Amino acid sequence: MKRLLDFVGLPVFAGVIIAVALLLLFPQLRQPGFLQSDPQTSEQQGPVSYSRAVRIAAPGVVNISTTQKRNFQNHPLLNNPLFQQYSDINSNNPLGSGVVASSDGYILTNYHVIDNANEILVQFSDGSIEFADLIGTDPKSDLAVLKVPRENLTPLHARRSEEMQIGDVVLAIGNPWGVGQTVSQGIISATDRGLQQFSPYTYFFQTDAAVNPGNSGGALIDAYGNLVGISTAILNNREATGISFAIPADYAMQALEDIVEYGYVVRGWLGFSADLVSPDAVKAFKLQHNEGIIVTQVSPNSPAEQAGLLTYDFITGINDIPLSVNNTNLNQYINRLRPGTQINIDFIRNGRAMSTILTVGLRRPDEE
Template identity: 40%
Template sequence: MSKQSFVHSILVPGLVGLSVALLILLLAPQWVTPEANPVSAPTAAVEAAATSTPEVAPTLITSYADAVELAAPSVVNIYTSKVIKRKLHPLFDDPLFQRLFGANPEPSERVQSSLGSGVIMSADGYIMTNNHVIKDADQIVVALHDGREANATLVGSDPEADLALLKIELNQLPAIVIADDKPLRVGDIVMAIGNPFGVGQTVTQGIVSATGRNRLGLNTYEDYIQTDAAINPGNSGGALINAYGKLVGINTAIFSQSGGSEGIGFAIPVKVAQRALTDIAKHGTTIRGWLGIEVQEATPRLLDALGLPQALKGLIVTNLYDGGPALAAGLQVGDIIININGVDANDAHTAMNQIAALHPGDSIRIRYMRNGKSAETTAIAGQRKPQAEPTSQK
C-alpha cells in the first residue's frame, strides 16, 4: 500500500467519526450526559424552605441599662425625722428633787430618723410613696438622683392602702413613664429601684411571681404584685418597673423571717397609685365606693349549717350598715350575693376591692338568692368613711 493510501484510510474514518460525535452532542446531548441524581436534587418545597425566614426566637437581652437609665432619675430617696418625747416621772420636775439628785441627765426629747424611697409622678413635683415611710414625720427631705434636695410637703395620705402623696417645689423634674394598661403576667421581667438600707440608689431584677395578692394582713385594701426582685428596708415607696423602664408598681412590703429580702416582695399596682394620686391631690385622701355591708364567704361548712345547697357559691350577708346603700336597696341579712356588676361574687376581698374601685354615685347591680329564689336589685354606691357603725340586722 502506498503512503498516500494509508493516510487516506486513517483520516477519512476519523473525520467521519468526529463529525458524528459532534452532531450527537448538538442534537441529543442526553445520550452522553448522565441523569442528575433525583435524591440529591432539591425539590421546590425544599428550596422554598431553605430560602424562607425562620420564626424569630425571643431576643436574648443581656442588659437592662436603657430601662434603668429611663426610670432611675424619677426615683428619689426620702429622709424623715420626728421628735420623740420621753415621758418622765413628775419627780424629775420637782425643784427639791433636782437640788438633791440633780437634773435628769438624759434629754426628754430625741430625734428619730428613717429612710425610704419615692417616685416622681409628675413634672410639677408630686411624689408618690408609702404612708408608713412618712407617717408622723416632722420633717421630710427628698433627695433627687441628680443630687438636688428639697423639703417636701405632705399633701395627703391613704393609710388603708399605705400610700402617701408629697409635693416638692423644684424645676425640671423627671416624671416617671407610666406603663400601659396591658395586664402584667406571671413571668414578666421587673426591676425594683430604691434606697435599701441607705446605701444609695440600687436596682434589683426579678420576675412577677403573682398578681392580685391579698389576705396578707398588711392593709385594709390589698391587691399586690408579688415579685422576687429583692426589696429591702429603704426600698419602700420606690419604683417597680418593667423591662422597658416604665412604672408598673410602688414597692411596699416584704415577707421575711430574717428582716431582709427572701424573694417575696409586694408592690401596689400603678393603676391604684394613679387613682390615689388624683384623689389625694383633690380631696386629701382616696375616695372609695361603699355598699355598707358585711359578708362572709359561703363555705361548704357554713352552707351545711344553714341547710343550703353545697353547690351554691356567693357571699352571705351577715350585717348591714345603718343608712348604707345595701340597706336602701332592700338587701337583708341572710341574702346570698352571687353577682356584682356582672362579676361572680365568690371572694369577699375581691368583692370589697371591686366596690372600693367605684365612685360615689355609681350604680351597683346585685344578683342574690333569698329563700331559694333568685332576685336582683340596684344600689347606688356611697362614699366609704373610715368609721361607720353597723346597725345589727341579726
C-alpha cells in the same frame, strides 16, 4: 485570561441573576433596615440589658430621709445650747424612697417611710436635695403624698395593673439600707395577692426582685421603664427569700389624685356585711350553689338597702364577677369602685335567682 474570566465571570453573573430574582420575588428585601434588629422587638423577646428602662425610670425615683425629734421628755440638759449643738437630738436617717408622680413636684411614697417625721428631705438622682411638704396620707393603704417646690420633673408613666402577667420581668429601684439608688431584677410572682393583715383596701403584686429596708416607697418598673408598683413590704421571715410586695401603680396614682383633691382616698361603700358560705350553710339554706357570700347585715339608709337587699340573701356575683375565692378580694374590689358607679348584683332569695342594680356610695374616712 479568557479561561480565568470564564471561571470567575460565570459564577458572578449567576449570582447577580439570582439576587435580582430574589428582589423581584420578595420586595420586602428592598426595604431599608430589613436585616437590622428592632430594639423594641428584641426587648420583647428578652433583652440582654435593661439599661434603657433604668435610664428612663431612674430620674423619677428619689431617696427620702427625715428629721425626727427623739423624746427626751424633761431632760435637764435639753435647753442647754452646747448640748443641742453636739448631741444627736435631731437625726437625719435615710429611711426610704419615693416616686415622682407629676412634673410639678408631687411625690408618692409609703406612709411608714415618713410617719412621725418633723422634716422630710428628698434627694434626686442628680444629687440635689429639697425639703418636702406632706400633703396627705392614707395609713390604711400605706401611702403618702409629698410636694417639693420644683417644676419640670420627670414623672414615671404608670402601667395599668390588669396588663401585668405572672412571669413579666420587673426591676426594683430604690435606696436599700441608705446606700444610694440601686436596681434589682425579678419577675411578677403573683398579680392579686391579698394581704388582709396589712391592708384590706388593695391587693399587691408579689415579686422576687430583691427588696430591702430603704426600698419602701420606691419604684417597681417593667422592662420598658413604666411604673408597675410602689415597693411596700417584704415577708419578714428568716426562712423566706425573694418574697416582696408592691402596691399597683394605677391604684397608688388614683390615691394620690384623691388626696390632692379631697384630702383622703375615695372608696366605695355598698352598706352590707357578708360571710363566706360553708358547706353546712349550703345544706341548711337548701342552696343549689356553694360559691358566694351570704348577707348578714344591711345598714339603714345604705346603697344596699335602697337596692332592696335583705339579710340572708345569697350573693353569687357582682358585675358578673363570681364570688368564689374569699371576702378579701371582694373588699378590695368594692373599695376601688367610685361613688356613683352602678353595679349589678346577682343573688338568690328563697331559692329564687334574682338581680338588682346598686349605686355605689362613699365610704367616709371615719367609717374605715
